Amino acid sequence: MKFYRMHVLVAEDTRSIMAGAKRVEEALVEEIRLAGLEDEIRVVPTGSLGFSDKDQVAIAIYPDNIIYCPVLVSTVPEIVEEHFLKGRIIKALAHPMEQKEVTMEERTSENQMNLDIQKRILLENVGKIDPENIQEYIAADGYVALEKALFSLTPEKVIDEVKKSELRGRGGAGFPTGLKWQFTRPNPGPVKYVICNADEGEPGTFKDREIMEGDPHKMIEGMILAAYAVGGTHGYIYIRGEYALSIQRLQKAIDACYEYGLLGKNILGTDFSFELCIHSGAGAYICGEETALINSIEGKRGEPRKKPPYPPSQGLWQKPTLVNNVETFANIPAIISNGGEWYQSIGVEGSRGTKLFSLMGDINWKGTIEIPFGTSVGDIIDNIGHGVRYDRKLKGVILGGSSGSLLVPEELNTPVDFHSLAHIEAGPGSGSIVVMDETRCIVDICLNIAEFFRHESCGKCTPCREGTAQICHLLEMIASGNGLPEDIDHLEKISQTMMDASFCPLGQTAPSVLRQALKKYRQEFLDHIHNSNCPAGVCNMNFTEEV
């Protein structure tokens, strides 16, 4: 490999591209060429640098550890001349917390990455390597875990390590990953599938995207390791059709793997073979449910199947099938490299390792974070998110997506782990944290969630199909000042029935935020109904006398 004295990393996640990152990259390449530095300085597109809440392009310069943000096409000549040619850091352009020069270390400690709180296992390479270049992943110890497994571990031993790590599935249900693998392995057959569920569609969730766009090889390595462990022969990455950049990066990564002998027949010269391809969805949230996802790959309507049989015994095309989430797979390489015990030492009892969260809403810093289990929600909001925006009062937090739970300020000291959250009827769910300040109306928020589920219910079972529509209707009435006192009972009754009798988790969890809202913010609903009053002033209460 050629030696460069300097690397310029341009953040090229979806959001940065939106802000013009591609044009900045082109300008950099051109200016560097004009300056005659093309053999010394290399421009590399990378994943998010952690400025994802801004509509700005950021670049990082190594080994100087400088981040410039915002970078415009028009500022590129100055950067090239001052910094690259003359070696002078442009303080005015350096990314600011309070206008001072910020290095990578400072950025991590001050801006978003209080290292006491965050721990980067999954995101270790994101923002540091070119996600479209397999060599950079390899240089960052990529595919070492695969090599270790293929040449020194039996499949059973790989499963053992995953079991020892106590890793639990990151898709929402939290099923122990090692156990799932163990169930899948003994099921016979010449064909066995390994599917990566990359159908991230929970509103307010974008953490899987961070991996797929910033470090796709990590997830792919995890899949290959899983295939080796369970005897998988064919793999699919089922990804949302809307994630165009992720699809493109993953495809490049897969192509490179085939080229490097990491996929296909006789991987790394061993007897182990594994084929992998991308299958893009076409717009259906329900396909995040594993059996609906399998139906979708089979070319059917994405409706859930009855279980049992579970996918490990009869999944895709009736063959044994392992389905794991993007984040779950991305955990595997580190577990195999460092051993299950190492991973098990991170986090807390029952919830091991780190967890990605998408942080957003009325908060000062938004983006994807990685924390060890056990950190409290309040800590995340205060120390990573820098608190509620505009110094407003916190009203509540929606944790784990629209199908997750609603936390009031008093519950925010709850540690984020499966066990502690279960005590307050919550869970990490999809890994989203939506912060709401005092200006939000809970009826309005619940109605928005209800509209989402009405739209996304597959319609197969009555409780969910009719229930989501009826809840939406009742909330519309309440939000427009036309609610009736008995509507609260009706909402509770329908919610209970949906939880009890819906066919799949979509319908069972669709009313969960509403149920908690009716309990924790009941007065607000009553105000809407009895006084035709939206305390937050959000709802349009054009009360009309019913004829």
Next chain:
Amino acid sequence: MENKTVNIKINGNDYTVDGSLTILKACRQAGISIPTLCYMENICEEGSCGICVVEVAKSHTLQRACITQVYDGMEIQTNTSRVRQARKTILELILANHPQDCLNCAASEICELRKISYDLGIDETPFEPTKDLDLPLDTTSPAIVRDLNKCILCRRCVKECEIVQSVNVIEIAGRGINSKVSCFMDKGLGESYCTNCGQCIKVCPVGALTEKNDVDRVWDYLADPKKHVVVQTAPAVRVALGEEFGMPVGSLVTGKMAAGVRRLGFDGVFDTDFAADLTILEEGTEFIGRLTKVLNGESAHLPLITSCSPGWIKFIEHFFPKCLPNVSSCKSPQQMFGAVTKTYYAQQKNLDPRDVICVSVMPCTAKKYECLRPEMDDAFDHWKDKLMLKDEDHFQDVDVAITTRELGRMMKEVGIDFEHLPEESFDSPLGESTGAAVIFGATGGVMEAALRTVYEVVTGQALPKVELEIVRGMKGIRTADIPMVSADGKEIIAKVAIASGLGNARVLLEEVSNGTSPYHFIEIMACPGGCLNGGGQPISNDPNVCEKRAAALYSQDEAITIRKSHDNPEIKKIYENYFEKPNSHLAHELLHTSYVERDLYELEKEDN
């Protein structure tokens, strides 16, 4: 899979049951009925309606009894308040989006939704509609009317059409609250590759699917003094009509039926069975002709496939048009009857064929489509030149076909006390028939009737035993080898096959299509079990309805002295006096037909 037994508790009581059972079946065995609106064993096991939920210890959600298998130690509660509350709320949610017009709903008496709502003590839904309940009816089909406003999305019709019939003309389209049962591109059934078999009507738990109601047209004809209105009743009607009046499944009501239709005011009360005997002579002759050719080394299309079932005919026209030369050119008995009525009968009675109206009572919805087929006007063509008929005089061979259910409604409308009617006979001459004809109503019946005649024609001897048990039964596909020795001493083994239900028909057709079919003669009926389970028959929840109706047909066969079609004296007479011999020129003109290759959809025009 496993036959081991397991110990379970249902509502606190211990039971030992087969471990392969679902909760639903285990409960039924224990005498506990669990309501469901979507379940149909082996056909619709989607678990979509959610009414059958029960509580199972250690499960945090309620479980669907219809699709959840029992396991050792399972503790089931079917009657807790949580279960009742869930079922009630689900029903209330359904009712919010269901028109409350039970009074004038065709399914009123048999509506499962109405019954379950009543059983569960629902008086009124507290919820408002969440979707448009003003969708237009789909009246594009001559056989089936769809009212999507009433549909509760149970999916039984979709599964019946897909799994049993392998037609799959309807599917759930759209998503969530906007989902509905739909043909491709939301077209009407009549614009699609629907076979009109009507099996969907039989499984609909509400009134979303009904036959096209032609009762008023029949009343109009009967009220017209200029018209000579005759009626023909198909073989399967007589073993089902009684059910419309509360009689047990499998009651044989031939005499009461004749008495009943006579009281409706028909000028001639006849029997499709007469035409069934005619069919045997025409089709048997056609079969012997083709078989002889093949045995002599000449080419002919074998296997010969029966053509009595109009749903089946439309199916092969859409899905296997290349196999059409294998289908018998014989019209169905309904259509032979119509052609004979308006030619032979009109001539005998000295009636102007324009004034003769032929009404048929069929167990079938596809018959409504069949009598509208443009080629089914051979009587008109026959008279056209002779009587100098003009275009506006045009008439079809059969004017209107009604179902068994519609006939029941007509009788109820005029207050006929069916159970207490006397036993009467059909009128002459088109009321005479044999035991061979009556078994047309059961799957295998046409084959048995044909073989009774073919065997005798080929061998010159009567069958050793007139009952051919080997071709009977309710299995979807049955095959038999029938050894015969011809008059000149040649040994022939006729290989025959019988399929009922279009999914089974497809299996045999795949073989015909790829040239591997080993058979000489195939009988196909569109409906599972044959006409006795047709789409126009009374809707029964008796799981053994087919067997019981078949038993009634076979008992009538045994009770009739003449049991072979060629022995029917009126049939002999019609050949002597009119057709001359089977497959004669005149027979071809009036009793035979041709078929059409049909695309699934013709879209060429639309796109341009």
Next chain:
Amino acid sequence: MEEKKHLLEQLHDIQDADKEHHLSPKKVVELSEKHGYSPAKVYGVETFYTMYSTEPRGKHIIRICENQSCHMANAKNIIQHLEKKLETSVGGTTKDGLFTLELSSCLGMCSVSPAMMIDDVPYGNLTEDRINEIIDSYKEGK
């Protein structure tokens, strides 16, 4: 891979190749006949997934998100503004045939909400001014 090309991918191919970005009935029937699918079944699949359209659409497809995060960032007003700017409502196509406006479920761009995609290109932190600018740039580029 060992199975024939999956139905969803085939439908994507048909739609991508179509100049009106939709699944034309004729093409779907051809596909059905070729692979032995029932046309009704394929129609059921087409209408299940929001990215497919059975109706002809404009040259560019705007997918705008109205879920939680975008909702909290006032997506409703943004959508209204888009409808005004395009002179069509959600689900409709502009008179010049340039745009079809559709609602989308969460696009995963919550940290820059409100957000939309035009074809494969994402746009975030939408304001009325930015929308005008973006739409105008497409209009000029036509």
